Amino acid sequence: MSHFSPTAAVNYFFNYFLMKGVLVTIGLTVAAVIGGLILGMGIALMRMSSNPVLSGFSRFYIWFFRGTPLLIQLVVIYSGLPQLGIKFSVITCALVGLILNEAAYLAEIVRSGFMAVSAGQREAAWALSLSPWVTFRRVTLPQAFRLMIPPLGNSINSLLKATSLASVISVEELMRRSDMLMQEHFQILEVYAAATAYYLILTSVWDAVQRRLEKHFGRSNAAKTRRVAASAPVAQAGVGARA
Amino acid sequence: MSEMSMNTASGADGAAAQPQLREVPAVRMEAVYKHYGDFTALNEVDLKVARGEKIVVCGPSGSGKSTLIRCINHIEKHDEGLIYVNGIELDHQRKNIDAVRRDTGMVFQSFNLFPHMTVLENCILAPMTVSGMSEAEAKDLAMHFLTKVRIPDQAEKFPGQLSGGQQQRVAIARALCMRPKIMLFDEPTSALDPEMVKEVLETMKKLAEEGMTMLCVTHEMGFAREVADRIVFMNEGKVVEQAAPEEFFKNPKSERARTFLDQIIH
Numbered sequence: 001m002s003h004f005s006p007t008a009a010v011n012y013f014f015n016y017f018l019m020k021g022v023l024v025t026i027g028l029t030v031a032a033v034i035g036g037l038i039l040g041m042g043i044a045l046m047r048m049s050s051n052p053v054l055s056g057f058s059r060f061y062i063w064f065f066r067g068t069p070l071l072i073q074l075v076v077i078y079s080g081l082p083q084l085g086i087k088f089s090v091i092t093c094a095l096v097g098l099i100l101n102e103a104a105y106l107a108e109i110v111r112s113g114f115m116a117v118s119a120g121q122r123e124a125a126w127a128l129s130l131s132p133w134v135t136f137r138r139v140t141l142p143q144a145f146r147l148m149i150p151p152l153g154n155s156i157n158s159l160l161k162a163t164s165l166a167s168v169i170s171v172e173e174l175m176r177r178s179d180m181l182m183q184e185h186f187q188i189l190e191v192y193a194a195a196t197a198y199y200l201i202l203t204s205v206w207d208a209v210q211r212r213l214e215k216h217f218g219r220s221n222a223a224k225t226r227r228v229a230a231s232a233p234v235a236q237a238g239v240g241a242r243a
Numbered sequence: 244m245s246e247m248s249m250n251t252a253s254g255a256d257g258a259a260a261q262p263q264l265r266e267v268p269a270v271r272m273e274a275v276y277k278h279y280g281d282f283t284a285l286n287e288v289d290l291k292v293a294r295g296e297k298i299v300v301c302g303p304s305g306s307g308k309s310t311l312i313r314c315i316n317h318i319e320k321h322d323e324g325l326i327y328v329n330g331i332e333l334d335h336q337r338k339n340i341d342a343v344r345r346d347t348g349m350v351f352q353s354f355n356l357f358p359h360m361t362v363l364e365n366c367i368l369a370p371m372t373v374s375g376m377s378e379a380e381a382k383d384l385a386m387h388f389l390t391k392v393r394i395p396d397q398a399e400k401f402p403g404q405l406s407g408g409q410q411q412r413v414a415i416a417r418a419l420c421m422r423p424k425i426m427l428f429d430e431p432t433s434a435l436d437p438e439m440v441k442e443v444l445e446t447m448k449k450l451a452e453e454g455m456t457m458l459c460v461t462h463e464m465g466f467a468r469e470v471a472d473r474i475v476f477m478n479e480g481k482v483v484e485q486a487a488p489e490e491f492f493k494n495p496k497s498e499r500a501r502t503f504l505d506q507i508i509h
Contacts, residue, residue, distance in 0.1 A: 123318050124355035128369040128421060129344035138368060142359050217359075 008187050012194035021177030022198050028094060028163040028173060029202075033156055035099035040106030047111050058107065065104035071165050073097045078169040094166035102159055109151045113144035146217040153210035157203055174198055267330040269294045269425050269456040270315055275324035277310055277480075284310040285321065286480035294424075297457045299467040299488075302477035303503055308460040311477065312427045315458065316347045329424060345373070348418030352430040354410045356402040356417070362389065363398040366417045373421070381420070388416040392446050408439030412446050419450075426450065428459040462507060468492065476500045 046058035074097040125135040167176035178195040270292040277285035313319035326333040328343040366385035392412040474491040
């Protein structure tokens with residue numbers, strides 16, 4: 001006998017218990033993005049530093065966290081660290097794991113963004129005697145940020161879905177609460193249909209936000225495409241011109 | 244050693260027959276070296292530029308012309324020798340570098356306008372954050388100089404919407420907004436389409452007529468002939484010869500300058 005009850009699926013979608021799980025998923029994602037960006041920015045700065053200890057540490061960090069599964073990282077933080085006497089609450093464990101992991105990816109995105117800003121921009125800032133802070137804040141960061149948005153968007157999309165791994169260490173986010181409902185009612189397809197719908201909604205909302213961001217930060221660039229011929233040498237000339 | 248005694252000591256410097264007594268030169272370089280690995284970009288360069296003087300630096304590619312003027316505002320760090328700009332020694336100390344950069348404006352081959360800011364924002368950034376001007380003051384100043392380079396109507400546009408010639412004129416206006424005493428031009432017309440070269444050179448000529456001290460790396464020999472007080476010819480990191488334009492173009496002293504001129508003047 002095969003059956004699928006759309007009504008049940010809709011009911012699960014409006015299930016208060018599941019909705020609270022959605023809020024936890026959103027909270028985990030937002031906190032991990034913010035924490036990951038701050039830490040990732042620091043890791044990226046270290047990676048670009050001329051100090052071999054700093055850049056070496058940063059290289060190791062990125063290699064380690066990008067080279068191991070998030071699932072293992074979460075389990076080690078949750079179940080492994082207590083063996084060494086280090087204990088966090090469940091939600092803290094999930095956040096620490098997600099932030100540490102996300103920072104490794106974001107660091108590379110931040111670094112590539114800054115490296116793509118031409119040396120000529122920094123030279124122009126020096127020539128105008130702008131302070132290092134103004135140069136960073138007003139000249140390099142906005143240009144680097146515009147280049148970072150597309151890969152940043154991808155990374156955040158992945159992160160949103162990766163929060164489901166926190167279910168394994170018993171964080172009651174969307175995935176975990178779906179499991180709980182499923183085990184209670186055995187309506188497997190109906191429950192996961194509701195969960196899937198929520199994930200799709202969340203990723204779609206994020207897509208829309210990302211498009212807005214790209215449009216906002218790309219407005220000078222949109223202007224540029226109208227005059228490709230005039231701006232082509234600007235984009236590429238960079239440092240190459242030395243007599 | 245004081246700047247004054249240095250000045251009086253060297254009368255036969257360049258085209259200006261009269262040494263300018265009691266005046267600190269705009270730029271003074273003594274035995275300046277710059278290396279990139281094994282490559283010697285500047286090889287014992289001596290140069291003195293008087294206030295108000297217009298210098299055109301020319302020479303084959305790789306001769307060190309750009310490096311020379313990039314050392315003057317410390318965008319490139321010289322390895323040995325002394326550089327004084329308006330009497331301030333460029334000794335790699337932060338406060339001296341800042342002081343020199345406030346006295347010098349630079350225009351680049353690739354314009355280097357900030358693409359995410361409008362023309363006006365490009366012009367007011369440094370006056371507001373470095374000179375501490377109010378936004379209204381800075382805007383007035385920017386409009387003054389944008390009018391001077393004849394593009395006040397483009398103030399609200401982004402650099403990418405302008406032609407190369409317009410962008411370079413914005414770059415000149417942006418530099419002028421810091422009221423520099425010396426302007427450095429690093430091949431300002433080399434990245435431009437041919438029909439846009441003239442408008443930029445005209446702007447530079449106007450600046451020269453107003454008495455600005457200028458050092459200009461360029462291959463525009465017509466401009467050099469018309470505007471320069473002195474031509475500095477470089478080859479392999481050395482200043483090979485310096486002379487007034489008519490002298491330099493009529494009978495260059497060095498063999499290298501002769502072959503160079505043969506190549507570029509058709």
